[in-house]
Amino acid sequence: MDKKERIKILSRWDNKKVLVSGKYTSIKDCLEKNSGAYLRGEDLRGADLGGAYLSDAYLRGAYLGDADLGGAHLSGADLRGAHLSGADLSGADLGAASLRGADLSGADLRGAYLGGADLSGAYLGGADLRGADLRGANLGRAYLRGADLSGAYLSGAYLSGAYLGGADLRGADLSGAEHYYGSHDFAIEIIRRQKVKIFIQKEWAVIGQIVIHRFCWDTILKKYKKEGISIAKKLAKAGFDEYLKRIKEREG
Secondary structure, eight states, X not given: OOOOEEEEEEBSSOTTOEEEEEEESSHHHHHHHTTTSOOTTBBOTTOBOTTOBOTTOBOTTOBOTTOBOTTOXXXXXXXXXXXXXXXXXXXXXXXXXXXXXXXXXXXXXXXXXXXTOBOTTOBOTTOBOTTOBOTTOBOTTOBOTTOBOTTOBOTXXXXXXXXXXXXXXXXXXXXXXXXXXXXXXXXXXXXXXXXXXXXXXXXXXXXXXXXXXXXXHHHXXXXXXXXXXXXXXXXXXXXXXXXXXXXXXXXX
């Protein structure tokens, strides 16, 4: 039987404020036994929580930078505003978890399950999301610059306002993604997946403007209306019809 020792969890904002205190075998044991407690803003940086059972736990504002949460069970957990920069969340279950506004920069989320999770406004710059399951996740206004999403599942994900500059989307399942209209990088990726012969030379010239100058669709339509509509129609045939729908709405 593991020996128990006195463990204290302090507030990240006030190191004199004790949120939990008692005898436990480990930090993981402590959190699992207090997963239903109000532990807002706890300081857990670098903690070993690999495989921990923390479903529906209240961890809002927690400091979990560089923590080991690999394979942890965090479905339904409240991690709004949590600091998870550099944390290992590989293979973790974060289904339906609330990560709104959380800092996940540089986090390892390889193979993590994030189906239905709320990542709106989350900072995911440089995060490793290879093979992660983000089906139905809310990524509205999320910052994903330089994130590796290769092989990730984004079917049904909500992408309104998401910034994907420099993100690696190679091999990602983008079918059924929603509200991607405003993302240049999403458009570039789905265009890249089409056969070269699908677009004629004039259309490729316009696509170059999107890639190099990052023209928005409104600008494209003002300058190159015929080619812009043609490109949108071809993307609609490939299963991505938001561009064409928005053009029709704009045209009235």
